Each structure stands twice: as C-alpha cells, then as structure tokens.
Amino acid sequence: MGDDVKRMKIAINGGIGFGAKLNSKQLLTISKYMNEEDELELTTFQQLYIEIPEDKKDEIMEEFKSVGLACYPVGNFVKSLRTCNFCKGEEEEGMPVAKEINRRIAGKAVPFTLKVAYTGCPIGCGEPMLSDIGIMKMRDHYNLYVGGKAKGKDAEVGSLLMEHLTPEELYDTVEKIIAVYSQTGKKRETFYKFLKRIGRDKLIG
Ligand code: SF4
Structure with a gap:
C-alpha cells in the first residue's frame, strides 16, 4: 500500500x-x-x-x-451495541433481540457518539447502567435505562425509563429516543447533557 x-x-x-x-x-x-x-x-x-x-x-x-x-x-454515530457474553444461551438471553436492535440503530448519525449497551440478565455484564442507553433483559421482558455516564468525576448510573417492554416496544422506543436526540440535540451535545436539558418526559413524548 x-x-x-x-x-x-x-x-x-x-x-x-x-x-x-x-x-x-x-x-x-x-x-x-x-x-x-x-x-x-x-x-x-x-x-x-x-x-x-x-x-x-x-x-x-x-x-x-x-x-x-x-x-x-467512526465519529458522531450510534456505536455498535455493546453486549454481554450471553452465557446462559442465545434464546434465553435474547441474542436475536440484541441483533435486531443493533441492525436498526448502529451507524445512525447523532449529535455526539452514542453508546447503547445490552445485557441478557440482571447481573449486567454488558454494563448497561453506565451507557447512554441501557437495555436489560428481565425474564421475558426488557427494561430500558437512560442517562448513564461512565467517564469523568461526575460519572453517573443511568435510571430506569421504562420496564416490562416487549421486543417490539423496545425497538420502537429505542428508535424514537435516538430520533428525538438526532433531531433536537445541539451539535456535539452529549446524550447525557441533552437528557439533562430536555428532561426524561420529552424523550418519549
Ligand atoms: S449479563 Fe447475565 S446472561 Fe449476560 S453474560 Fe452476564 S451473567 Fe451471562
């Protein structure tokens, strides 16, 4: 070369x-x-x-x-989904759901790099609570967390936004949150700051 x-x-x-x-x-x-x-x-x-x-x-x-x-x-896009190791098996931990979320959101343009994490059980090896958007499988349903911040002295754990979601509800909600962030976030505004500015209620209308 x-x-x-x-x-x-x-x-x-x-x-x-x-x-x-x-x-x-x-x-x-x-x-x-x-x-x-x-x-x-x-x-x-x-x-x-x-x-x-x-x-x-x-x-x-x-x-x-x-x-x-x-x-x-690389840059201001939704990162590929960070996941756990699915140690209890593909179906039990919802690997197809994780793949579908990744297919729908990874690579979408956003104001600032957006990190989304998925974990197949509440042990949380995928560290969803420290990501901008975190998904945790709870038996047959999914909990959705937002606002985690892994970096800095002001690092913060995300908080529960919605619970008991079906896969379809999860896909729709995650896509909606990302659409709101890309349309109304300021240039280079992190999701963490964006969420503080607009408030959790505006995130899902
Ligand atoms: S989060 Fe649960 S299912 Fe996923 S690797 Fe960790 S222990 Fe296994």
Whole structure:
C-alpha cells in the first residue's frame, strides 16, 4: 500500500455473538490491510479501529463482511451495541433481540457518539447502567435505562425509563429516543447533557 493513498478510519468487530471474539480468518483478513508498522486501536466499546485506503473502502468492507466482520462508521454515530457474553444461551438471553436492535440503530448519525449497551440478565455484564442507553433483559421482558455516564468525576448510573417492554416496544422506543436526540440535540451535545436539558418526559413524548 502506497503512503500517498488517502486513508479513512472505520470501526470493526466480530458482530454480536457469544462474547466479543475474532477468529483467525478474521484476523488474517484484517492483517491483509495493515503494514508492519500499522496499529489497531482497541476501544472500550468492543470495536477495533483500522485505517483503510479510501478508494478501496467498498471492496475492503465487502471482504470484511464476507468473513463475518461487521463494519461501522467512526465519529458522531450510534456505536455498535455493546453486549454481554450471553452465557446462559442465545434464546434465553435474547441474542436475536440484541441483533435486531443493533441492525436498526448502529451507524445512525447523532449529535455526539452514542453508546447503547445490552445485557441478557440482571447481573449486567454488558454494563448497561453506565451507557447512554441501557437495555436489560428481565425474564421475558426488557427494561430500558437512560442517562448513564461512565467517564469523568461526575460519572453517573443511568435510571430506569421504562420496564416490562416487549421486543417490539423496545425497538420502537429505542428508535424514537435516538430520533428525538438526532433531531433536537445541539451539535456535539452529549446524550447525557441533552437528557439533562430536555428532561426524561420529552424523550418519549
Ligand atoms: S449479563 Fe447475565 S446472561 Fe449476560 S453474560 Fe452476564 S451473567 Fe451471562
């Protein structure tokens, strides 16, 4: 790869599954697009940042996808869903629901990077209480939390917004919250500040 080629940063991971894992085929595919001195950045949100040549981005992302890697934009977008390891099984912990939420929201443009986390039981390994939006499966239903803030001296635990949601109610509510934030949030306003400014009631109308 020549040094004069314009490069762009993208986020990749192995998609939603039993733990945030990568297999050897995925690692080999990623390394094809790295020079010896290049580095991969591991983020706190189960993503790797890699720089790829901008003029080949479509074919590279296709190749990544063909080995099961998921690709997302970097910047002010909804991050891919952070999840727990689904230790009690795919169905019991709602992995299909987590995949559907991710499909609906990841990569949407928002005023500031938005972190959404999912956890399959109240033990909460996916740390939903420390994310902007947190989802916790409670037996057959879902609880929704908002306003968690993991960083800073003023870190805060999110609070319960709605409970006993069905999967459909959950999808609709999460999408609605993100739509309200993208339409009425100020440029570069974090979700935490946005929520303080407008109040929880305005979030879901
Ligand atoms: S949150 Fe519950 S289901 Fe998910 S990995 Fe932790 S203990 Fe297992």
